[in-house]
Amino acid sequence: MIALPEPAKYFQVVWEIVRQIPYGQVTTFKQIAEMIPPPAGVEVEDYSRLGARWVGDALNAVSIPDEPTVPWHRVINSRGSISxxxxxQGAALQRGRLRAEGVEFDAKDRVDFDRCGWEGPDAAxxxxxxxLPAHSLRKPPTDAPQQMSLF
DNA sequence: CGTTTGACTACGC
DNA sequence: CGCGTAGCCAAAC
Known part of the structure; x- marks a missing residue:
């Protein structure tokens, strides 16, 4: 069976990435997982399936003292909602912090990735x-825009 | 030491 | 689309 070889080390990487998320933007567990190469001993296939879960574990493991340095509230699930x-209490805190940063939630309590989805850290x-480079959460620009603005 | 539960997703209806 | 389920791992009971 596949277990995360060095949880502490992996968690550190996750936190470092989370620290790069800009104010007012959000990312997903999956996007972060995709940026981290599969740990030694973990098959790529297994990692793609478990990475997001491990990222969740990493955020859950953020200690109180470190909490101010890791903007965990900017990480949500792939559906665009708080997990x-x-x-x-945590959900209320997360929603409050995001709203304070200007992130809006729609009627279904989801955010718009096209507006506040993180494009990932800079290449350097x-x-x-x-x-690994991050996959953008925003819809790729299309030649024929899905819908034109009515104004 | 077996079970349950969870800050995830993908997939099928 | 929305909701339920299956896989999976790790930590808490």
Missing amino acids: LPETS WVAAHGL
């Missing part, structure tokens, strides 16, 4: 840390 239990930073 903490709706009734939880990625290379310097031996990471």
